[in-house]
Amino acid sequence: MKISKILVPVDFPDTSLHTIHEAAVLARHFHSEIIMLHAVTVQSHLAGVPESSAELAHWDLLAAIMEWAQKHLNRSVGPELNGLTIRRIVAAKVGAARAIMQVAREENVGLIMMPCGGPTFYDFLQSSSTAQLEPAAGCPVWTDAKGPESPVEKFAIRSVLCAVEFNSNDRRAVTWASQLAAEFGARLTLAHVTASVERWGPGGTSINPRWKEALVGDASQQIADLQKAAGIESDVFIGSGDVPTVLSQAVKETDADLLVTGCYPYGGRLRTHGYKIMCAVPIPVLSV
Secondary structure, eight states: OOOOEEEEEOOSSSOOHHHHHHHHHHHHHHTOEEEEEEEOOHHHHHTTOOOSHHHHHTOOHHHHHHHHHHHHSOOOOHHHHTTOEEEEEEEOSSOHHHHHHHHHHHTTOSEEEEESSSHHHHHHHHHHHTTSSOOOTTOOEEEEOOOTTSOOOOOOOSEEEEEOOSSTTHHHHHHHHHHHHHHHTOEEEEEEEEOOOEEEETTEEEEOHHHHHHHHHHHHHHHHHHHHHHTOOOEEEEEESOHHHHHHHHHHHHTOSEEEESOOSSTTGGGTTHHHHHHHSSSOEEEO
């Protein structure tokens, strides 16, 4: 598995140190170049980003992030980035979403990593979901819902959870999940969420056992077929009900460090469950 370039769009000054830390872990493993991108906004100008083109050309994005982290969070960012190849790009007079897509295409980026929140993410989400932009073909998006104020813990991939829906997106999701699990020697679990098996009636809700047996049985068979087609072995988790809630439960039960899903953050699919999943689970989500 090769990821030669990782694009990390960042807000300034509220930079996600979680995302930078996770990008550093992957870049060190895959010997990747990190491209750190900031699309200048009014907010970042107020935080000290130069306004003139001449000054902006000499402004060091990474140095500014390090200074901000040390001053406001008492956190040193430098050591975990030592030895990595990091290129900085500052885009002025262009929206964050357009800047991300342009750089992703021009640099043939293998992975985009950003926090699930903040001006850059929301611009990227809104612009892509309303079809204003063409997606960067084949480029997965890694998101993390932890806020800038959350303590940064050492990140490692020991358990990978892959959500499958038995549609055309599964093959790509399972491929990424299984390859990442193999790269890091991690446990792999395929998870599927069926429709709810609860029914309303006098006295409250109850479980329809025959309906549950049919749904779980069908899901088990389809996962077995998927495993066979992909040539992989994995653990299996099958739950029913609200997708983000059940996947959060699966994350806890499997002690997962990463959730891989075929719910790609473009074209409307994200609006059904993807964004809720990103916000609900306490781990990074890789949308492919």
